[in-house]
Amino acid sequence: MAEAWQPSSWSEIPRDLAGMVLRLLPAYADRARFAAVCPQWRAAARQLPLPPPLPLLALPDGTFYSLPYGKPFRFPGFGCVGYKGAAFGSWLVFPRDNGCFLFDPFAGATVKLPALSCVRLRPPNAADKYVKYQDHVTPNGKHYITWMDIRDAEYVPTLTKLIVCSPNLVAAFVGTGQISQILMCQPGASSWSVRAYDPCHMFEDMAFYQGKLYALADDENLLVINISQDPSTGDPQVSRIGQVIKGDPDPLFDAWFPDDTTGSKKLYLVESRGALLMVRRKVCCRMVDDTIVAGRISEFEVFEADFEHSRWVNVTTLGVDHILFLGRSCSRAVSASQYGMSSDQIFFLDDVTENAVHYSFDEENTSVNVYDMRDGEISSPLPMVWKHEMILATWLFPRD
Numbered sequence: 482m483a484e485a486w487q488p489s490s491w492s493e494i495p496r497d498l499a500g501m502v503l504r505l506l507p508a509y510a511d512r513a514r515f516a517a518v519c520p521q522w523r524a525a526a527r528q529l530p531l532p533p534p535l536p537l538l539a540l541p542d543g544t545f546y547s548l549p550y551g552k553p554f555r556f557p558g559f560g561c562v563g564y565k566g567a568a569f570g571s572w573l574v575f576p577r578d579n580g581c582f583l584f585d586p587f588a589g590a591t592v593k594l595p596a597l598s599c600v601r602l603r604p605p606n607a608a609d610k611y612v613k614y615q616d617h618v619t620p621n622g623k624h625y626i627t628w629m630d631i632r633d634a635e636y637v638p639t640l641t642k643l644i645v646c647s648p649n650l651v652a653a654f655v656g657t658g659q660i661s662q663i664l665m666c667q668p669g670a671s672s673w674s675v676r677a678y679d680p681c682h683m684f685e686d687m688a689f690y691q692g693k694l695y696a697l698a699d700d701e702n703l704l705v706i707n708i709s710q711d712p713s714t715g716d717p718q719v720s721r722i723g724q725v726i727k728g729d730p731d732p733l734f735d736a737w738f739p740d741d742t743t744g745s746k747k748l749y750l751v752e753s754r755g756a757l758l759m760v761r762r763k764v765c766c767r768m769v770d771d772t773i774v775a776g777r778i779s780e781f782e783v784f785e786a787d788f789e790h791s792r793w794v795n796v797t798t799l800g801v802d803h804i805l806f807l808g809r810s811c812s813r814a815v816s817a818s819q820y821g822m823s824s825d826q827i828f829f830l831d832d833v834t835e836n837a838v839h840y841s842f843d844e845e846n847t848s849v850n851v852y853d854m855r856d857g858e859i860s861s862p863l864p865m866v867w868k869h870e871m872i873l874a875t876w877l878f879p880r881d
Contacts, residue, residue, distance in 0.1 A: 494522075496521075496529070499525040500525065500531075503515060503525065503526060504531060504532075506534075507534055507548075507549070507821070508534060508550060509534040509535065509537055509547045509879055510547035510554060511547075512534055532816065534547075535547070535549065535820060536806055536813070536815075536878045537876070538849065538875075538877070539564070539573060539875050539876075540867060541564055543561045548849075548863065551864030551866075561573060561584070564584075564873075567875065568808075568810050568811045568875040568876070569583075569645055569811055570811070570813075571588070571877060571878055571880050572585055573585075574643050576596075576640055577596065579596060580593060580594065580596045581593075581594040581597060582594060583643075583645070585880075586877075587879050592668045592669075593668065593669055594666060594668060594669075594670075595672045595673050597640060597673070599671065599673060600672065639655060640653055640655050641809075641810075642654050642684075642686065642687045642809075644687060644689050644694070646694060650667065650717050651665070651666050651667070651668060652665055652687065652689070652694055652706070652708075653673070661683060661684045662675055663684075663687075663719055663722075665708065665716075665717040665719060674711070674718045674719075675719070684696050684697070684698055685697050685698065685699050685749070685750075686749050688750040693706075695725075695750065696722075696750075697749075698728070699748065700728050701726075701728025701730045701748065701761075701793065702726065702727055703724070703725050703728070703757075703759070703786060703793075704724055705722070705724075706719055706722055707721040707722070707723065708720060725786075725788060726786060726787075726793060727791065728793070731746075742768075745766050745775070746764075747761075747764060748760070748762070749762070749809075749812050751805060751812040751814055752813075753799060753800070754799075754803060756785050756786065757785070758784065758785055758805075758814075759783075760784075760807060760812075761781070762779055762807075762829070763779060765778045765779070774843060775842055775843070779829070779850070780857070781827055783796050783797075783799070783854070784796065797854065798824075798854065799825050799854065800824065802816050802824055803816060803824055804822060804824060804828065805826070805828065807827060807828065807830070808829075808876045809875075811878070812876070813876065813878055823853075825854040825855050827854065828850075829849075829850055829852065830849065830850075830875075830876075831869070845868065845869060846867065847866070847867065848861050848865055848867070849861065849863050
């Protein structure tokens with residue numbers, strides 16, 4: 482009887498067998514360990530067609546969690562320490578006084594962006610350049626707030642969302658509350674641009690969907706951001722902001738009840754299965770000694786954009802094979818079956834600040850929570866825990 486073949490070293494394992502092993506590893510950390518075994522396995526990890534691993538959870542102190550594990554790890558070096566809670570896909574965002582840059586810890590790549598203090602008004606305006614914004618009043622009485630060229634560090638806006646739309650276009654919205662505004666730039670440019678006299682909205686989220694940029698306001702209006710080129714410089718700029726869906730928000734949100742409780746609303750915009758979804762999250766809050774205290778209970782509703790009829794349509798499922806990862810700076814839908822997970826689950830993070838409202842929490846620590854759309858139950862299946870002051874956590878999605 483012939484003896485079974487046994488490799489003399491790990492590197493001799495056939496490539497197709499190595500691929501079968503890799504496909505059973507949904508965690509990024511496991512795939513990294515696999516690739517570290519030997520050069521042959523490292524080549525297999527890079528060359529074999531694989532579904533992307535589950536997202537990482539990034540904390541501002543440079544630690545990461547690789548789902549589904551609760552043990553933190555760090556990338557080599559110190560390149561991931563100090564990000565400000567913003568991310569897009571595989572990019573972490575680092576605002577600095579002398580410039581803003583993106584860093585991809587998976588590839589070690591860096592992209593330079595203008596500093597947030599460098600915002601060029603379009604068209605140019607000779608008004609005071611040391612103010613945070615200028616309030617214009619039109620003949621019909623509407624107020625338009627416009628960002629100026631900000632040179633006073635006290636008034637540099639806060640980056641809330643950033644999207645790399647293409648290699649030549651980056652979009653962001655900055656600020657909180659009623660003075661948020663959309664900026665555009667090219668990587669490597671000297672300044673961001675903002676269109677003059679556009680009304681400022683209370684933006685909640687933004688997404689690049691089917692070649693167009695969309696923004697979601699707190700009144701659940703969906704806006705399309707039309708982009709053009711400056712004829713003199715070739716820089717991208719906002720040419721028009723138009724409404725494509727008029728929202729119909731629940732009037733009970735943000736209304737206080739006799740027992741000093743309220744439901745605060747958070748909105749997210751995410752693409753799933755070729756559709757654009759709005760996720761409405763209700764956070765149950767109560768008033769304690771003049772402080773808003775957010776509980777750990779959340780409820781979720783999901784709506785699909787019906788562009789033909791200009792409306793949001795409530796949906797009760799994400800489909801037979803999808804789950805959502807929601808975060809203020811980065812959200813994404815992924816296939817569930819390739820990881821052996823159940824569909825119709827929403828993984829979400831807490832938010833400390835939302836539209837300039839600061840919350841306290843029932844508990845000092847926080848973690849990832851999961852909402853099951855099928856029964857409305859919320860669970861915390863992962864053991865990872867961190868302090869609320871580190872709540873600027875974000876999902877980070879390894880490149881496909």
